[in-house]
Amino acid sequence: MLSTAIIVFREVLEAALIVGIVLAASEGLARRGWWIGSGIAAGLGGALVVALFAGAIAAAVSGMGQELFNASILIIAVIMLGWHNVWMGRHGRELAKEMNAVGRDVVAGNRPMYMLVAVVGLAVLREGSEVVLFLYGIAAAQQEQAGLMFTGGMLGLVLGAGMGLLLYLGMLRIPSKYLFSATSWLITLLAAGMASQAAGFLAQADMLPTLAPALWDTSALLPQKSLLGKLLQTLVGYTDRPMGIQVLFYVVTLGGIAVLMRAYGGVTASKPATAVAAEI
Amino acid sequence: MRMICIYILDMDNGAYRKFWELENTVHHCRTAQPETLLNKSAFARTAILGLSLLGVSAWLIFGLMPVSVAADILVYSMTTKDGHFTPDTIEVPAGQKFKLVMKNDGASTEEFESSDLHREKVVMPGKSVEILLGPLKAGTYGFYGEFHPDTAKGKLVAK
Numbered sequence: 001m002l003s004t005a006i007i008v009f010r011e012v013l014e015a016a017l018i019v020g021i022v023l024a025a026s027e028g029l030a031r032r033g034w035w036i037g038s039g040i041a042a043g044l045g046g047a048l049v050v051a052l053f054a055g056a057i058a059a060a061v062s063g064m065g066q067e068l069f070n071a072s073i074l075i076i077a078v079i080m081l082g083w084h085n086v087w088m089g090r091h092g093r094e095l096a097k098e099m100n101a102v103g104r105d106v107v108a109g110n111r112p113m114y115m116l117v118a119v120v121g122l123a124v125l126r127e128g129s130e131v132v133l134f135l136y137g138i139a140a141a142q143q144e145q146a147g148l149m150f151t152g153g154m155l156g157l158v159l160g161a162g163m164g165l166l167l168y169l170g171m172l173r174i175p176s177k178y179l180f181s182a183t184s185w186l187i188t189l190l191a192a193g194m195a196s197q198a199a200g201f202l203a204q205a206d207m208l209p210t211l212a213p214a215l216w217d218t219s220a221l222l223p224q225k226s227l228l229g230k231l232l233q234t235l236v237g238y239t240d241r242p243m244g245i246q247v248l249f250y251v252v253t254l255g256g257i258a259v260l261m262r263a264y265g266g267v268t269a270s271k272p273a274t275a276v277a278a279e280i
Numbered sequence: 281m282r283m284i285c286i287y288i289l290d291m292d293n294g295a296y297r298k299f300w301e302l303e304n305t306v307h308h309c310r311t312a313q314p315e316t317l318l319n320k321s322a323f324a325r326t327a328i329l330g331l332s333l334l335g336v337s338a339w340l341i342f343g344l345m346p347v348s349v350a351a352d353i354l355v356y357s358m359t360t361k362d363g364h365f366t367p368d369t370i371e372v373p374a375g376q377k378f379k380l381v382m383k384n385d386g387a388s389t390e391e392f393e394s395s396d397l398h399r400e401k402v403v404m405p406g407k408s409v410e411i412l413l414g415p416l417k418a419g420t421y422g423f424y425g426e427f428h429p430d431t432a433k434g435k436l437v438a439k
Contacts (some may be wrong), residue, residue: 008400015391055407063410066401079334130391134427137389140405141362183370205289205401206377213417224395243398260329 001152008156016164024171039117043124050129067205074198193237199249211244362386363428382409394423
């Protein structure tokens with residue numbers, strides 16, 4: 001039972017942490033519970049469908065369907081996270097000026113929420129389908145112990161969700177004037193980590209060169225499979241033996257989002273009313 | 281040298297124009313976005329950006345696909361059954377690409393996972409998956425079954 005709990009816990013941890021970050025990023029928005037709840041529900045539904053077609057997905061693209069599927073989901077999530085950050089960077093200040101509650105809901109709520117809801121849904125879908133396959137396998141293999149195993153699975157699920165909740169509550173302790181930039185940074189790091197994971201999957205499928213099998217090896221210091229390693233993997237993209245291509249994707253995504261936030265984000269910030277001369 | 285930047289509101293299109301002045305010569309440097317078009321153009325630009333990123337990833341996924349279809353590649357087989365790999369050690373050539381076919385003869389799902397090899401792949405009961413590997417440096421590479429971490433352990437020895 002305990003081993004089942006641990007396996008499920010590891011699988012749901014990433015999705016739970018992402019939900020925690022999204023909760024913090026959407027703090028104060030109207031109806032966000034409904035939004036995020038529907039993202040999770042859609043992800044769970046999707047996970048069942050993916051588990052149902054897992055055989056077909058695995059066999060697709062000359063046996064590399066699983067890798068491509070994972071990479072595609074991660075890349076879409078990276079684009080959405082980046083988009084959300086750029087959009088929020090651009091409209092965050094307008095938002096602060098907009099005191100009208102309805103206007104604020106429209107400006108702040110809808111568009112980035114779609115992105116974040118989709119990211120939550122995709123994360124739940126990706127991790128959830130593996131949990132479904134795992135639990136299904138248990139049910140098929142060990143009928144007499146299935147009940148106990150499912151209890152373990154649920155325990156793992158609750159523990160994983162608890163970690164997400166802890167992250168959310170922790171982020172809420174950040175003073176609200178820093179919360180926005182804190183969540184922006186976390187989302188950027190999350191996206192960079194996902195891009196690096198996606199590169200890993202594409203290299204697994206031999207669709208990208210690895211560039212270098214392992215740029216460094218910190219597996220003795222902090223194994224990726226340990227709890228802390230797994231936490232850091234999700235939050236900042238930690239990998240104990242990263243391929244060259246993973247580091248490249250990480251850096252390009254991190255830099256790309258930062259540059260886009262700068263280029264598209266701060267334009268409205270300090271525009272003079274009529275004419276202002278500034279000395280450089 | 282003194283450089284002065286001046287913003288002037290262009291009444292025709294509502295745009296701020298920015299000039300920089302260098303030793304009494306005024307050069308036009310850039311036009312800022314018209315305030316009124318801000319939201320739409322930002323949306324359009326991000327949409328274009330998103331689409332081009334999608335395009336790039338689609339190109340990566342589909343454009344590079346033929347590369348992975350190698351004609352003659354060494355194939356090794358292994359079975360997994362409810363938490364055990366048979367055989368649990370396979371000797372493979374170093375410096376060469378090869379394929380590991382993992383068949384699941386058991387009733388429970390397994391996930392082939394290896395930090396040494398950078399691989400993770402779910403194997404459903406009654407199915408088999410192909411894992412592309414190499415070229416590996418000579419050495420021992422451990423792997424395990426994520427869904428049976430206590431018993432499912434194996435290794436590849438590259439020589």
